[in-house]
Structure formats: C-alpha cells, structure tokens
Amino acid sequence: MVIKRRVLFLFFIDLFIIWLSVGGSYFFHSDGPGWSEVLQYGLIFSIFCGGSLLYFRMYNRIWQYASVGELVAIFKAVTLGGIASYGIAAIVMGTWMPFLTAVxxxxxxxxLMGGSRFIWRLLRVKPSSKAEDTRRKILMIGAGDCGALITKEMLGPEFSDQKVIGFVDDDPKKQGMHVYGLPVLGDRSQIEAIVSKYAVDDIIIAIPSAPQHEIAEMITICKGTGVKVKIIPALNDYIHGRVSVRAIRDVSVEDLLGRDPVVIDLEGIANYVSDKVLLITGAGGSIGSELCRQIASFKPEKLLLLGHGENSIYNIEMELRRLDPSLNMETIIADIQDRPRINDIFRKYKPQVIFHAAAHKHVPLMERNPAEAVKNNVFGTKNVADCADKYGAEKFVMISSDKAVNPTSVMGATKRIAEMYVQSLDACSATKFVAVRFGNVLGSRGSVIPRFKEQISIGGPVTVTHPEMVRFFMTIPEAVQLVIQAGSFAKGGEIFVLDMGAPVKILDLAEDLIRLSGYEPYSEIAIEFSGIREGEKLFEELLSDEEVSNATQHERIYIGKPVNIDRSELELEFKRLEKVLAEGGGGIRDVIGKLVPLHRSAS
Structure with missing residues (x-):
C-alpha cells in the first residue's frame, strides 16, 4: 500500500512537470497562446509521455542508487513519449505543434524529471556530519577501470561507514583528474604523505593487471604507512566480472614474494598424466592434496589417493568430489612403511605415474626421533620405488627438499638418502625415477606462517629462532605446478631444482606478517629470539658443490647433475640401517653419516 501511494505521488509529480513543460513552452514561444490548444496538447502529452514512463518502469527504481543507467532510461522514456505525443497531436488536431515549442x-x-530524481538521490545519500567524522577513510591505489568500479560501489549507502578520499595512480595523465568526483592525489611516491595528510585508515590496491613484482613493490610502500592494506582479487576475476567490494581480501605474505605466475606447458603435462592411472602418496598433506587438485584437471584415468591419516584423506576426497563429481578416484589408507600393503596396492591398481609426497618433514621432531625418519623417509620411499620398478610404472617423481643439500639434520639426510636410492634404481629400471627439490612452502602444515599467525592472534610474542636465519619460500600451488611440469621433462635419474627466487629473512617475514595483521612489530606485538633448534642451519642451499645446474625447457626449473652412486655400497649401508633399526635404533646417526658424508651431526 505504501509502495502504491509512493508510485502515485511520483506519477502525479511527473504529470505536473508535463503540463508545466507544455504550458511554459507555449508561453515563451507564442505571443498569445490559445489556452484550449495548450489544454489539448497537455492532455495528449500527459497520456503518451505518462504511458512511456510507465512502460520503462520509471517508478520501479530506487532513485537513491541512481546512476548513468537511470539517466539513459529517463532520456528514452521522455524522448519516445514526446515524439509519439507530437505525432499523435498532429493527427488529432489536424495541425503540427510549432517545432521550437515541441523541442x-x-x-x-x-x-525537470531528471533533475528532480537526482536531487532526491543527493538528499538521500548525503551523510550527517557525525557519520562523516567517524567513517573509515580509504585510499584507492589505481584510478583505472577496476579502482573506479570498486569506488562506485563504495559510494552507495551500504558502505556509509567508509569513505574513499581519493586515488593514487602513476599515470601522469591522471594527475589532478577526478573519478566519481574524487581526486587523483598523486603517484606512489606520495603515498606516505597522503596517508598522513588525510589520516587514511585503509589502503586498497586496485591494479589487478599489474605484474606481481610491481604489486609487491606497492605493498612494500603501503605497509610502511602502518595502515591496513587490502587488495582486489586476481585479474582473471576482474575479466569475468567477479570483482566487488565483498571480494576484496587482506594482503597476504604470498603477495610480498612478488613472483609472476608460473607458465606451464599444458600439452606436455597432459601427455604423461591424462588417461593414466596416477598414485599420489601423502595425498592428504599440503603438497599431496594440491597435487591431487591440479592433476584432477588433466582427467587421469584413475587417481589413487594414498595416505596414512584417514581424516586428511577424507577431506581431500570430499573436496575433489565436490569440484568434479565425474573424477574416477580411489582413496587408500595405507602406511608406506608397510611393504606388503604397498605391494598389494601396486599389484591391484598398477599405477603408471607416481608422485611420492609422503614424508616426515619436521626437522626438530625428526632430530629427536631419527629412527622414525629413517623408517618413513628412507624405507618408505624404498618400498614405493621398488614397487614402481616391479610393476612397470612409467614415471616416479619424488618430492624432495633443499634440506637434503649438505644436510645438518636427520630429516635432511634421510631425504638425501632417498634421492640417492631412486637415482641408483633408475640406472637399472625401465621406470624413469626423478626427484624434485625445493625449499619451504608458505602455509604448509608445520611451516612458520601458520605458527606466526597463531602467535599474533593471541597477542604475541612471535618467536623467531635467529635474526639472521633465511629460507627459500614458494607458494604451495606454485611449487606443485613446477613439480608436475618437471615430471614431463623426466628422462630418468635427474634431480630437478625449482627456482625459489631470492631467499627471505625469517625476521622480515615475521615483521611483515605482524604489519599485515594491523599491528606494529615490537611495540604492539613483541618478537623474541628462541635460538637455532637442533638440526637447523642459518642458510639453506638448493645444490651441493658436486651438483652442476643445467637449464631445462622451463625458466624456473633446473637439473642438478647427479653424482656417481655405488649401488652395491648403497645396498650394504641399507642393510646396516635395517640391522640398526631392528636392534632399537642405537647408533643410527653413525650409519646415516656413512651414507651421507656431508652430514654434520647437530648433536
């Protein structure tokens, strides 16, 4: 009922405008207008212009949200109604209305119709002085299409608690210009001054088409201001029209890495993955589950998800079934240390390509439990690799670690021993055995990022082992894309090394994460140094001195030239390891030291 009264009220206002327009035009363009003539034209214009307004649903619009689209609708409704009225009046009255009067x-x-509606809009959206004082002030980085789109949405009443104060853009042509009435205040060099001058609360980076390294540079500038920094989604989302204020996210540590997306050879990957039976060990882990996600898109004949933890395997199974119900998938709960069980799995499914991601990777824990590291990382790998050879798999890709290079930890040493075993097996097998070596992955279970976030969430302190400790970092999807790509290059026996970019100081990472969480390091969130843990070293390496790096077809993947491995001596040391394990694990570090001469015990 309220809506009907409102529609009637607006309709009668428009009728008044029509009569006022007809009468006013005759008054200004005729010496002595005939009021009967004005009455007839007014009646005809009221019927046909009024009908046109109803046809274009001008009374079903919420005018406080009016924009260019509403202006176009008014123009269409009034113009078509006016033309129709002009023609009908000539037919009814037998004479044409003076052209100048009609115009x-x-x-x-x-x-009058357009003006009345936009005056209403201005009155409705005008905030009170109190609201304006308390609104969060937003600085938009990027005055292009994306920044304008986000700003337009934020001008609506839904975001009345926020206020875009202006833009920053490096384009000289945009300096001093206005977008939706808001000024371009300067370029990136002036961000800190602008934040200080206008008391900015939040910065939104809205340049999705910029390269990742440029985004990282922009974030570095913005985080120095001490205000909250957010970023719009990826360019792909913008292209497909999915960008909105709701989709804006906080800047993550991954954004600070500044590496452009990995370009992969889809055809090369499809040739060895599609329509094949694939086995992924450790499928519930950080790397293993991402391998499952990415490989599923290449439509394997069957995807085997093998893991020891039932909950993690269940979670990735449910995710994959939701993403692709047609995926032919089998979930397998098994321990890679159980040789008969692994043999049964290979005999039943005969996987053609194996991605071996199952491993114990936590350095201090493995330092305190060396026997378990050997059982899982060495003999578990041996079990899976032997079955791949026995049942004629095409490729075996082992996920290794930079900690296998000049290892100072039991975990690193066991990964190096596993590398040595698959390299030696490649020399006498029809299966192509390779290893892919990379550093830390951001956000993986047990990595520093989740631990830092947890410490920040409880108010600190954030614990860093040593102020000079550095590590190589890569995102999980990035690492997995390169692992899958490396598999397509495999000829057998290689150790592929992924380009990890520049090493990152852990202390810088902690400080960045604190700032990105909206706090100031040291003053609001304390940072404490806990000391280097057992098995750790300050600097990680991706290649040893004996390994020579060769380029591959991919700019981000290199090959470490394998060192000569005496298989008979390796088998002898494996027997010693088995004996030591059978006797309870005492002296296991000594045997490891003979297998990996570069191993320097942390004890």
Missing part, C-alpha cells in the same frame, strides 16, 4: 517542451521535461 522546448521535450528539453524542459528531461531537465
């Missing part, structure tokens, strides 16, 4: 009538209706 003036049309112009007056457009001006």
């Amino acid at each position: 003036t009538t049309l112009e007056t209706m457009l001006l």
